[in-house]
Amino acid sequence: MKAKVHITLKTGVLDPQGKAIEKSLDHLGFDGIGEVRQGKVIEIELAETDEAKARAAVEAMCRKLLANTVIENYAIELS
Amino acid sequence: MKAKVHITLKTGVLDPQGKAIEKSLDHLGFDGIGEVRQGKVIEIELAETDEAKARAAVEAMCRKLLANTVIENYAIELS
Amino acid sequence: MKSAIVVFPGTNRERDMAKALTLVGGTAPTMVWHGDADLPQGLDLVVLPGGFSYGDYLRSGAMGARSPVLDAVKRHAEAGGYVLGVCNGFQILAESGLLPGALMRNRDLRFICRDVHLRVETADSPFTQAYGAGEIVRVPVAHHDGNFFADEQTLMALEGEGRVAFRYCDERGLAAEETNPNGSRDNIAGILSANRRILGMMPHPENLVEPALGGTGGRPLFESITEALS
Amino acid sequence: MSTAVPITPEIVAEHGLTPDEYKKVLEIMGRAPNIVELGIFSVMWSEHCSYKSSKKWLKTLPTKAPWVIQGPGENAGVVDIGEGLTAIFKMESHNHPSFIEPYQGAATGVGGILRDVFTMGARPVANLNALRFGAPSDPKTRHLVSGVVAGIGGYGNCVGVPTVGGEVNFHAGFNGNILVNAMTVGVAPKDRIFYSAAAGLGNSVVYVGSKTGRDGIHGATMASAEFTAETEDKRPTVQVGDPFTEKLLIEACLELMATDAIVAIQDMGAAGLTSSSFEMASKGGMGVELALDSVPMREVGMSPYELMLSESQERMLIVLEPGKEEMAKAIFDKWELDFAVIGTLTDTGRMVLTWNGAVVGDLPIDPLAEASPEYDRPWEPTPKAADPDLSGAESVSWSKALVQLVGCPDMASRRWIWEQYDHLVMGNTLQRPGGDAAVIRLDDAPGKGLAMTTDCTPRYVKADPVEGGKQAVAEAWRNLTAVGARPLAITDNMNFGNPEKPLIMGQFVGACQGISEACLALEFPVVSGNVSLYNETNGQAIPPTPAIGAVGVLDDVDSSVSIAFKGEGETLVLLGGSAETEGSWLGQSLFLREILGREEGPPPPVDLSAERATGDLVRGLIGDGLLSACHDLSDGGLLAAAAEMAMAGSLGCALTLDGTADVARLFGEDQGRYLVTCPPETAEAILFRAKAAGVAVRTVGVTGGTALVVNGEAGPSIADLTGAHEGWLPTFMAG
Numbered sequence A, B: 001m002k003a004k005v006h007i008t009l010k011t012g013v014l015d016p017q018g019k020a021i022e023k024s025l026d027h028l029g030f031d032g033i034g035e036v037r038q039g040k041v042i043e044i045e046l047a048e049t050d051e052a053k054a055r056a057a058v059e060a061m062c063r064k065l066l067a068n069t070v071i072e073n074y075a076i077e078l079s
Numbered sequence C: 001m002k003s004a005i006v007v008f009p010g011t012n013r014e015r016d017m018a019k020a021l022t023l024v025g026g027t028a029p030t031m032v033w034h035g036d037a038d039l040p041q042g043l044d045l046v047v048l049p050g051g052f053s054y055g056d057y058l059r060s061g062a063m064g065a066r067s068p069v070l071d072a073v074k075r076h077a078e079a080g081g082y083v084l085g086v087c088n089g090f091q092i093l094a095e096s097g098l099l100p101g102a103l104m105r106n107r108d109l110r111f112i113c114r115d116v117h118l119r120v121e122t123a124d125s126p127f128t129q130a131y132g133a134g135e136i137v138r139v140p141v142a143h144h145d146g147n148f149f150a151d152e153q154t155l156m157a158l159e160g161e162g163r164v165a166f167r168y169c170d171e172r173g174l175a176a177e178e179t180n181p182n183g184s185r186d187n188i189a190g191i192l193s194a195n196r197r198i199l200g201m202m203p204h205p206e207n208l209v210e211p212a213l214g215g216t217g218g219r220p221l222f223e224s225i226t227e228a229l230s
Numbered sequence D: 001m002s003t004a005v006p007i008t009p010e011i012v013a014e015h016g017l018t019p020d021e022y023k024k025v026l027e028i029m030g031r032a033p034n035i036v037e038l039g040i041f042s043v044m045w046s047e048h049c050s051y052k053s054s055k056k057w058l059k060t061l062p063t064k065a066p067w068v069i070q071g072p073g074e075n076a077g078v079v080d081i082g083e084g085l086t087a088i089f090k091m092e093s094h095n096h097p098s099f100i101e102p103y104q105g106a107a108t109g110v111g112g113i114l115r116d117v118f119t120m121g122a123r124p125v126a127n128l129n130a131l132r133f134g135a136p137s138d139p140k141t142r143h144l145v146s147g148v149v150a151g152i153g154g155y156g157n158c159v160g161v162p163t164v165g166g167e168v169n170f171h172a173g174f175n176g177n178i179l180v181n182a183m184t185v186g187v188a189p190k191d192r193i194f195y196s197a198a199a200g201l202g203n204s205v206v207y208v209g210s211k212t213g214r215d216g217i218h219g220a221t222m223a224s225a226e227f228t229a230e231t232e233d234k235r236p237t238v239q240v241g242d243p244f245t246e247k248l249l250i251e252a253c254l255e256l257m258a259t260d261a262i263v264a265i266q267d268m269g270a271a272g273l274t275s276s277s278f279e280m281a282s283k284g285g286m287g288v289e290l291a292l293d294s295v296p297m298r299e300v301g302m303s304p305y306e307l308m309l310s311e312s313q314e315r316m317l318i319v320l321e322p323g324k325e326e327m328a329k330a331i332f333d334k335w336e337l338d339f340a341v342i343g344t345l346t347d348t349g350r351m352v353l354t355w356n357g358a359v360v361g362d363l364p365i366d367p368l369a370e371a372s373p374e375y376d377r378p379w380e381p382t383p384k385a386a387d388p389d390l391s392g393a394e395s396v397s398w399s400k401a402l403v404q405l406v407g408c409p410d411m412a413s414r415r416w417i418w419e420q421y422d423h424l425v426m427g428n429t430l431q432r433p434g435g436d437a438a439v440i441r442l443d444d445a446p447g448k449g450l451a452m453t454t455d456c457t458p459r460y461v462k463a464d465p466v467e468g469g470k471q472a473v474a475e476a477w478r479n480l481t482a483v484g485a486r487p488l489a490i491t492d493n494m495n496f497g498n499p500e501k502p503l504i505m506g507q508f509v510g511a512c513q514g515i516s517e518a519c520l521a522l523e524f525p526v527v528s529g530n531v532s533l534y535n536e537t538n539g540q541a542i543p544p545t546p547a548i549g550a551v552g553v554l555d556d557v558d559s560s561v562s563i564a565f566k567g568e569g570e571t572l573v574l575l576g577g578s579a580e581t582e583g584s585w586l587g588q589s590l591f592l593r594e595i596l597g598r599e600e601g602p603p604p605p606v607d608l609s610a611e612r613a614t615g616d617l618v619r620g621l622i623g624d625g626l627l628s629a630c631h632d633l634s635d636g637g638l639l640a641a642a643a644e645m646a647m648a649g650s651l652g653c654a655l656t657l658d659g660t661a662d663v664a665r666l667f668g669e670d671q672g673r674y675l676v677t678c679p680p681e682t683a684e685a686i687l688f689r690a691k692a693a694g695v696a697v698r699t700v701g702v703t704g705g706t707a708l709v710v711n712g713e714a715g716p717s718i719a720d721l722t723g724a725h726e727g728w729l730p731t732f733m734a735g
């Protein structure tokens, strides 16, 4: 299977990258731009074929390594 | 509207971060891990309400700033 | 004082740290490899030095915080041992939960290497006792991810318990937005654990301990630990 | 499979081989080559690997001195710095890749030059970078500066080597073709230097580092040779640097080098496995057999052609002593790097490539190397420039001109750049960026230091390649001298346009001549270098830029001085130049360009014997502790130098010049001069020693106050100067 882990900053955590992109888009003359936030996607190829088991494994990966839950949320998508 | 821009490295382009994550998951005892690749998601709030116009604007943002098309691909999702 | 420096793949300021510890403290630290499950016996101080453990990939300090040696560092800390984390070491301490908060990308997104001024916020710690409280010192920073974040509650606890060790300021001691090099909340440059035996800080005291290098602002930190642990 | 690709004239042409060159290929092979073999000829005979246009002239450069241990021809040059230590260094260009993808192009440039240095057994101790960008007004410039600087920092900071110096120019002549030249300096024990010549019949050839991917394989070639439906997927890709792996590779290689396992070692740079294996075998007079299927691969379905031509980064090739494979593998395992025995040395004099047991390439090594083309391209000298039009100079206010100059793109502070570089890691940086040369101390030799700098003034070289070539070397020598170092040797990075044009070739020839003259006169040989030709866009060549990287040694590092004024009431002394022509040279000066808007005239000539006498005197004065600050005069002349010293020390000065202080005397760029300070009571001794050495000398003022004053006329305050100087680059980059 393939897992896609979406990692986003929690609301309330200032996102320097997003802010910088916002400013740059503004400089470039794009208007009507509201908030910009930047997140990560980590794609993982898995040997596991059982969806429930795969999800549990990826959950564990997120908690142990992929996301820093002090500042980040994560969402898992399997295919 | 809200745009989500998914930015991924082109196939064949080395992804040192992905490689390192792969190794680290391995060390943590996760097995059956194949290739890991890391990408970005940029979420942009847009004042534009017309979907076609919004898409065209975000396309332009991707080409001008958000993606480095020498090494990255991008995909736009609107909602 | 018996000290050890943990070396991760990608660590690059371990020699700087060893030089400073040896120069000021008089004894050379032991180098411990990240894969080791145990720390040397009878250790007083563990140092997590600066650098780019695991290339700073994924998040700075993320992979270092999950390496086997960190379990030993945690045991050392739980037993009341002293831990110093500088720059990448601070990032690892935050990632491992030994210190609260997180270190995010610098506000201006650029790596910054330059001297900054710090206000010593508390002299009540084994790491800062040789400074005067409120003293202003000059030391360098060299980081890309030094933007300290913590939620309101954590910040209140840190402030309330006097656990903010250093704050970025100007040469007169003014801590303001203009004197904040990286966007850290409340200009925080370094914090202590609840038992005050763990210090994490972004600046590099080890790089300014001799007049030949341009200053000695980092020296009292090493004098403090040496005295506390002798 | 790739070997089945038919070799048509089009494919030959796409591999960059002329019909004549292909005829030679047929002669050497005695048959038509297959695609793998053709690829190998193509890269080995490329300008980059064969130096076919430049070889003839590079051979004329002086390369010897008693302290030179290894001159050009190895991965990097090696000089003796005493106490059993050597300095190993080289500079290399990554111009084109940096224009295409500034971050990765510059980053991999740093990675490549680091490997050239640690491959010889040195621990890298400092990086420098010489950068040339287009005009600030060019829409691409900001993006390129931002990406290149971030890339250099991103790589160097991560590997933990301080980036301590460099230079930056902005000129419209670089609009479509920026220059990114990176330099690394390393230190190794004299008795543990590693070379690349393979030896020992039957010895293992070992591959270490990262896996091989399809990075940087020549685009056009690949497109027609191999691509069908999956073109998009197999498209050659930009090289991406992995500084983390490089850091591990440095540590692993140095660990292996501390044992006695290595016979020869070579990094895989441009043309990857092909040039590294070929050069190692060729230098050692050996044959080599490589089993390409054992090369660690990053992607599935890679062909022998791709494996031989890939430019994946962070890889090395090693010939091991017999029986050392296990021990070596354990080291690379510890650092979690790939390690594979991929071949053996033979005595056949041939390179034989196999793929799952079948031979896919078989070439003779010596004939291929010996027949590598060498051209004596026609060249024309650059016509001498007419004297510049100086009209308007009389009415210029020196005070305003000075503020404008210190804040112009070519003179403004580069702080915005060097603050993105970790210039302090390793804890040995004694003189940080911002002075004439960076100074670091050495862990293995307390009290000793190394000084380093990069220099070149393209506008001088363009106006007169010979004088400009001389000037680049002389300025590097002067910058080392100004911090008290004994200059040892240089590395040169020759960036020019298309050598097939006689005027461009003439620039190259002229620069070589000027460099040679200066090297001989200053006993400052060339020990390594790099040539980058065809730097053109739309037929417009870049300004010729022979960037010089230089290294000097300080036996007593505590004696070094910086450019900053140290205290009030010190005497300013000007040393060098000649009393008659002092300060009159405005041809090609920054003043002429920035204030009068003209790029004209011949550049200032360099009097090499006066240069030598003045520099030797200055170094002696510094060594004897007589000077408190020292700065050589370059862009912007006397007044600019005084302003830089004043800004560095946050202290003003009053200059008193005999006669009238016209702009030519204030801003002229006459060569071979230093502005120094000393306590007033020491001035007499300096004047005496200068006269004894036959060096022009005059006291020109005194430090103090908060402004720059000339002959009693108050000029700008130090605060205003600093505002202009520090303001330009950050403001420009904030766009």
Ligand SMILES: Nc1ncnc2c1ncn2[C@@H]1O[C@H](COP(=O)(O)OP(=O)(O)O)[C@@H](O)[C@H]1O
Residues within 6 Å of the ligand: D129, D130, D131, D163, D164, D165, D166, D167, D168, D411, D414, D417, D418, D432, D433, D434, D435, D436, D437, D438, D454, D455, D479, D634, D635
């Ligand atoms: N790209 C760069 N990286 C690091 N330092 C730089 C760079 N460009 C310039 N510098 C530093 O800025 C200072 C001024 O440079 P430059 O004007 O070229 O000096 P000089 O005229 O003495 O050759 C030097 O200390 C130099 O090392």
Ligand SMILES: [Mg+2]
Residues within 6 Å of the ligand: D435, D436, D479, D631, D632, D634
């Ligand atoms: Mg200079």
